Amino acid sequence: MSHDVGTWIAAILTLCVFSFLYRDNPLYRFAEHLFVGASAGYLLAVQYQNVLRPNVIEKLQRGQFLAIIPLVLGILILGRAWERTSGIARWSLAFYVGIYSGIAVPSYLQAQIFAQVADALKPFAPGWGAVSSALVLLGFLSVLAYFFFSAPHKGVHGIAARLGIWFLMVAFGASFGYTVMARVSLLIARMQFLMRDWIGILPGA
Amino acid sequence: MRFGPLVVTFLTGTTLIAIFFIPHHAAQETQSVILEWADVVYTFALILGSIALWMSHQKKVFQRAEGWFYSAVTLVALTGVTALGVVQGVSGTTLVGQIYDSVNAPLASTMFSLLAFFIASAAFRAFRARNVEATLLLVTAIVMMIGRVSIGEFVWSGFPPLTEWLLDVPNLAAKRAVAIGVGLGAVSTALKIILGIDRSYLGRA
Amino acid sequence: MAAEPNGFWRRVLAIDRRWIFVLIGVGTALPLLFPVNLPVTPSPRVQAAYNAIEAVPEGSLVLMSLDYEPDIMAELQPMSIAVLRHCFRRHLKPIILTLYPAGPRLVEMALAIASEAEGKRNYDDYVFLGYKSGNQAVVLGLGENIKGLFPRDFYGAATDTISLMKRANSFADFPLLINLSGSTIADYYIRIGASRYHRPMILGATAVMATDYYPYLSSGQILGLIGGMKGAAEYERLMGIVGDGRRGMDAQSLVHLIVVILVLLGNAALFATGGLKRRVGGGA
Numbered sequence: 001m002s003h004d005v006g007t008w009i010a011a012i013l014t015l016c017v018f019s020f021l022y023r024d025n026p027l028y029r030f031a032e033h034l035f036v037g038a039s040a041g042y043l044l045a046v047q048y049q050n051v052l053r054p055n056v057i058e059k060l061q062r063g064q065f066l067a068i069i070p071l072v073l074g075i076l077i078l079g080r081a082w083e084r085t086s087g088i089a090r091w092s093l094a095f096y097v098g099i100y101s102g103i104a105v106p107s108y109l110q111a112q113i114f115a116q117v118a119d120a121l122k123p124f125a126p127g128w129g130a131v132s133s134a135l136v137l138l139g140f141l142s143v144l145a146y147f148f149f150s151a152p153h154k155g156v157h158g159i160a161a162r163l164g165i166w167f168l169m170v171a172f173g174a175s176f177g178y179t180v181m182a183r184v185s186l187l188i189a190r191m192q193f194l195m196r197d198w199i200g201i202l203p204g205a
Numbered sequence: 206m207r208f209g210p211l212v213v214t215f216l217t218g219t220t221l222i223a224i225f226f227i228p229h230h231a232a233q234e235t236q237s238v239i240l241e242w243a244d245v246v247y248t249f250a251l252i253l254g255s256i257a258l259w260m261s262h263q264k265k266v267f268q269r270a271e272g273w274f275y276s277a278v279t280l281v282a283l284t285g286v287t288a289l290g291v292v293q294g295v296s297g298t299t300l301v302g303q304i305y306d307s308v309n310a311p312l313a314s315t316m317f318s319l320l321a322f323f324i325a326s327a328a329f330r331a332f333r334a335r336n337v338e339a340t341l342l343l344v345t346a347i348v349m350m351i352g353r354v355s356i357g358e359f360v361w362s363g364f365p366p367l368t369e370w371l372l373d374v375p376n377l378a379a380k381r382a383v384a385i386g387v388g389l390g391a392v393s394t395a396l397k398i399i400l401g402i403d404r405s406y407l408g409r410a
Numbered sequence: 411m412a413a414e415p416n417g418f419w420r421r422v423l424a425i426d427r428r429w430i431f432v433l434i435g436v437g438t439a440l441p442l443l444f445p446v447n448l449p450v451t452p453s454p455r456v457q458a459a460y461n462a463i464e465a466v467p468e469g470s471l472v473l474m475s476l477d478y479e480p481d482i483m484a485e486l487q488p489m490s491i492a493v494l495r496h497c498f499r500r501h502l503k504p505i506i507l508t509l510y511p512a513g514p515r516l517v518e519m520a521l522a523i524a525s526e527a528e529g530k531r532n533y534d535d536y537v538f539l540g541y542k543s544g545n546q547a548v549v550l551g552l553g554e555n556i557k558g559l560f561p562r563d564f565y566g567a568a569t570d571t572i573s574l575m576k577r578a579n580s581f582a583d584f585p586l587l588i589n590l591s592g593s594t595i596a597d598y599y600i601r602i603g604a605s606r607y608h609r610p611m612i613l614g615a616t617a618v619m620a621t622d623y624y625p626y627l628s629s630g631q632i633l634g635l636i637g638g639m640k641g642a643a644e645y646e647r648l649m650g651i652v653g654d655g656r657r658g659m660d661a662q663s664l665v666h667l668i669v670v671i672l673v674l675l676g677n678a679a680l681f682a683t684g685g686l687k688r689r690v691g692g693g694a
Contacts, residue, residue: 006303010311017315021322021431033275035312037282040255042309045290045301046511047248051543055241070242074249081256090407092246094210095217097406099243101395102221103546108395111605111631112388116381119629132374136628139378147386164382169341171379174371175621176342177349178638180324182485182617184438184665185639187321188658189484190314191438202442233554240547248543297515305515310480317481321665325434326427329672333680343677347670353640355448356663369454372624381625 002198011198014190139167211401218399259283345371419682422675430672437668441660448660452644455627459612459634460496460648466586468501471577473552473584475591475599476520479512482592482616487520488642488655489614490590494524496649497588498535504588505578507539507560509548509595514541514564527651532565537574540564549598553581553607581607590614590636596623604631614641 002008016031056074059067077092079085120140124133145157146164153161196202217239224236262276270276290301297306334340351357352368397403452460466472474493478486497504508517521538530536539560542548551559556578557569569575577583587609589599596613604611604626610633613623617638626632636645639662642655 006307009307013308014311014315017312017319020319022428029272029275030278031312032316033279034282034308035316036258037279038286038304038308039313040258041283041286042290042295042301042305043251043511044255044287045295046541047251047543048291049295050511050541051244051248055245066238070245073242073246074252077246077249078253078256080253081260086408090207090210091213092249093406094213096243096246096250097398098214098217099221099239100546101214101398102218103225103550104391104395105218105222105399106225107601107606108388108391111601112384113392115605115629115631116385116388116625119625120381132370135374136378136381139375140382143379143382144385147382164379165338166341167375167379169338170345170371170375171383171621173342173345174349174376175618176346177353178617178621180328180346180350180666180669181353181638181640181662183318183321183324184662185484185617185658186314186318186482187434187438187665188442188639188661189654190318191442191661192654192657193311193314195439195442203445230554237547237551237554237558240544240550244544244547297518302515305512309512310515313479313481314483318484321438322431322434325665325669325672326430328669329430329676330427332673332676334677343673347673350666350670354663354666355450355659356667358449358451365451365453372621373628376621377624377628380622381628384622384625 001200007198011194014194138163143167207404207407210407211404215399215401218395222399255283255287419679422679423683433668433672434665437665438661441664442657445657446660447656448663450640450643450647450656450659452648453641455635455637456641456644457634457648458627459614459636460645462586462610462612462633463493463496463500463502463588466500466502469503470585471503471505471574471583472497472586472588473578473581474504474506474588475509475549475595476506476517477509477513477589477591477593477595478516479510479592480516483516484654484658485616485639485642486590486592486614487516488639488653489636489645490517490520491524491653492642492645492649492651492655493588493590493614493636494520495528495651496645498524498528498530499649503574504536505539505556505574505584506536507548508541509543509545511541511543518564533567533572533574537569537572537578538564539569545595546598546602549595549602553602556580581609584609587611588614592616592619600626600631612636617641 002011013031013034016027019025020028056067056071060071073092073095077089079087080089120137124130142160142164144164145160146153146168148157148161151157192202221236221239224232227233259280262279264270265276266273266280286301286304289299289304293299293301295301295305297303332343332346334343348364348371349368351360352364357364357368394403398406463472474497476486476490494504506517506521508514517538521532521536525531525536532538539556540563542559544551548559557575560569563569563572581587581603587599587603589596589603589611591599591614596615596619599611600613600623603609611631612634613626613632614636615623615638617640620635620637620641623632623635627635636642639655639658642653643659644655646653646655
C-alpha cells in the first residue's frame, strides 16, 4: 500500500466520485463541489501567471503603456457581471469576436473546404480500389445532398438524401464504437491507479 | 450603443483576414500583438466566470439554502487555490501544484471515467434496432467495438480489415461532407459577424 | 399460476443498472489482475505515423505539441511516452510545448519516463518550452517566431541561449509536426501548421475524435493517426515496449465484449417481448 499522502487523498477522492454509481450521496457532492472550486481556482492562477503578469503587469512596470489597451478591454468585459453595466462589455466582445472571425475565414476556406473538395475530386484508385473510391464519392455527394435543406427531399434529391443518411449512420456507428473505447480507457486508467499506485496489487506495482 | 462595437468587429475582422495574405514581418508582428491582447481579454472573461460562480454559491451560503455547506466548500477551494497560485506560482513544486496532483487531476479523471459505466447502461437500455438506419448504426458500432480491440482477431480474422474499410470508406465519405458543411457554416457565420449582419454576440439592444 | 409469457425477458429489460455497473467494474479489474497479454496488431494509420517519424533524418528538430489534461491522459499519456521514446531512439531533437494550462505536469512526467528509458538529457537532446495561453494564437505565432512566443523555457532559461533553439525559429525549421491532442487544438495545427505552412504532420487523438480526422488522412494533410489507447498500444507494439497502452488492452477487450453482449441482449429482450412490433407495426 502507498505511504504517500497525496496518493491517499487522490484515492479517497476517487472513491468518493465512484460512490455516485450506487446513488447520489454527500461524499460525491463534496467531491464534486471541491472539484468545481479547485479547477476554477487553478485556471485563474495559471492565467494570472502566464497571461496577466507577463503581458500586462510586467509590461506596464517596464513602461510599455500600450498594455493599457488590453487591460481596459479586459476590465470592460467585467461589466457583464451586473445588469446595469453589461452594455460596456460589448466593446471587448466585439474586439474578441472580430479577431477570431477574421482568422476563421481564410483558414477554414483553405484547410477544410478547398483541400477536402480537391481530395474528393481526385482520380479513382486503380483496380478494385476504384470500387471504394466510387463509394467514397457517392457517400460524400449523398451526405451533402442530405444537408441541403433549401430544397425538399423529394425525387432524386430525396433518394440521395436517404442514401446520405445511411452513410451518416455508418459513420456515427463508427464514432460510437470509438467513444465506448475512449470511455473504457479512462476507467482502465483509474483502476490502474487504485490497484497499482494506491493498493499495490497489480503486477509492476 | 452598438454602432461603435460593430465598427470594432469590422475593423479587427478585416485586418486579420488581410494579414493572412501579407507575409511581411510587420503584419505578422501586428497579428501577434492583437492576439496577445485577445488572450488578456479571455483571461478577464475567465475572471468574469469566476465572479458569477462566486456570486451564485455565496448567495446559497448566506441564505443557508439547501446544500449551502457544499457551496462553502466550492468557495473555499476557489479562493484558496487562486490566492496560493497567484502568490506562490503553479509549478509542480508549489502547494498548488501538489493540490493539482492530489485533487484536481484525480477528480477530473474519475468524473470522466464514470462515463464508461453510463455508456454501457445506456447502450443496454436504448440501443435498439428499430429501423434500417438504427440497425446500420448498431451493426457498425458492434463491428467497431469488436474489431478495434485485440480480441477481434480471435473472433474472426476479417474483423480488423473490415473495421479499416468502414473507417476508410463510408466514415471518410460522411465525415468529409460534415467537415465541408461545418467549414461553410463557419465561414458564412464569420462573414455575417464581420459585416454586422449577425449581431447576436452583442446581446439585447 | 402459469409463468407470465416473456417474464424472463421482461426481468432482463428491468434489471437495475447498478448490476451493469458491477459487471463493467469487474470486467475492467479482472484482466488487470490476471493479464492474458492478448497480441496487438498495428493498424495501417498508426504504422503510417511510425513511418513518418522513421523518415525524418537523424539529428533533425521535431515540434511536439502535447495538449491534454488529466481527464484524458489515460489515452494520450501512453502515446506521448511511446512517441517521445521513438524520437529519442531516432536521435531526433524534440522541441515540446503544451497549450493546456494543466499540461506541463503531465508533459514533465512523460519526458521523465522517456528520457530516462532512452538516456537523453534536457537541452542536449530536447527542450521543453512549457505552457502558453492562446491556443490558435499560439499556433499562428509558431509559424513566425517561436522564441518571441517563448522567451523562456519551462525551467526559466532564456530560449535564445539554448543551443538547440538556435535553429528553431518557426514552423519552417521543423521537418515534422507531432500533435497529440484531446481537443480542437488538433484542428488549429491542421489548418495552420499543415495547410497554411505545409508542414508534414502526424496526429494523436482521443478515440472520440479519431474518426473525424480520416478526411485529413485521405487528403494528405496528416500523414498518420494514432487513435486512443488502442493506438497507443499499437505504437508501443511497433516500438517493442510495454506501457499502459498495451497493459490496458485485455481489459478493453473484455469490457467491449460485455457491452456488445448487453446490446444484443437488450435487443433480444425487446424482440421477445414484442416491443419492436408494438412500436413499429402498430400492433395492440
